[in-house]
Amino acid sequence: HMSRAHFFGVLLRFFSGRPCAATAHARHFQLHWPLNDLVIAVSDATRRFHCRWNLVPASRIETIHNFIDPAALAPVPESARQEVRAEWSVSAEDRLVGIIGNVIPRKGHVYLVRALPRVLAAVPGARLVVVGSEVSPHYAAQVKAAAKQLRVAERIVWAGHRTDIQRVLAALDLCVLASVEESFPLVLLEAMAAGLAVVATTVGGMPECIRPGETGLLVPPANSGALAEAIIALLADPCRCRAFGQAAAALVRQRFSPESQVARIEAALARIARAA
Template structure:
């Protein structure tokens, strides 16, 4: 198939990472990929070495010059399917569909009420809760939406050599007996890093060698300032480590003793799947489709969002029980490879896209 993947994501995040991994995997299976993304974006830089065409556009609907330019490319290149990720890309994809007649598939990474959803030939929901949302609020017909859960780069993450843990911890100036808690994701209020900081005093009362590593693009300076101010007020600044954006998360994960996801909203976070691939136990907010990913009590612990006390209690309960952490990490990795492996999820997406193309050809 000749497929155009479109994302409007500027920075690194779950949806843009998903789009890049998907394009790479489909290209390796022999499909002809084209990526359309914003100029100077993270994905534009990363995709430059992937071997498929990368077009750049701000994806504006008006004036229509860009739409005409991309529509001309779609026709000339014989693109058979448009596949979109993130809000502005979804709207642009539907305009391309109307302009060129090429079918459009949208992957729903987030919940939003917008008109474009009902005009897609297919919507891929990354969880069952996401699917139900779009059926209810965006009036997507049941025969035009399918659940295919997210996936991570499990092969790269799970194959890290044993010395990576020690090397990474040394680079962070950590002692062997430091208990490293990691939270990975863009540093914005919706990711809830502030609640992990608020949980630190209680955690440190029981686990005095605990350290919190915050990994992710610093998208909100005001939020970063708020986190630092509260850490200072709580007396935990010396236990807080900032890593910023990292393109080597696969090397960070083995260094963690525990991964925490304190998001206030979201659905099927890539960060959870990455932790599971690395056999790192998780404590996560019970939001969206997280319960479809983490088996509570088996592969991790779930807590209410925005509840620093519950978060601290969960972390403390695992920090003092190394065998339980190891068992949870192994159970999470096993669940990932059984239910959400790259291979199985790409199989599902490839089949869904091929069916849309088949129907379009038959029409």
């Protein structure tokens, strides 16, 4: 699952003759990928990248999407929503949008901030919470400067790194992923499993787990106007937003849970073991 493990796996394959399988989470140019007997790609987008750019034969790569175990997610009391909102000085009436992830350029925070003026004009009670470490202080400063320039800084909560993600999700009305580059983020599945509607960009594997108009909405990357329209469409219609969230939770249980994916991993590993 990690680059160093991939290297040693291929090395051991060379010396022992045993088959080697690796999981491709990201999309990087690396020489070892074609040397594996099996590459498991976490999305079709990742599979296509490795076939085209790392020359992995199509017969040796298979898409098995990332998954989570909804049953293993820590349950939260009903009071969590009010408690977390109170911590952030967010009222019960506010419509709270959350973006969760490290504050780095590829996560697209700045495009979400630029969408806020239009969102607030249509939904005055909207608030934004940014959850994640400021891994890139320079980029975080740019995002905050944009918020100040657009006069929306007072509508944004900077929550920093949090480990109680289930409580955070309980406090939200909508989860947004504004990424300009992405693989297959687990936080998207976690938000959906928590019963949240999602707005995400059409990058990486995200279009593969969102059913537009049913579990969420998809928009082009780096497009603040489209992002604003999608957010407004859901915040302004709480019933539709809740219905999307319920459908999203059902979709995760159906397609992105251990019950649906582990058997496929076992079958793929058994196949290369038999061929060895």
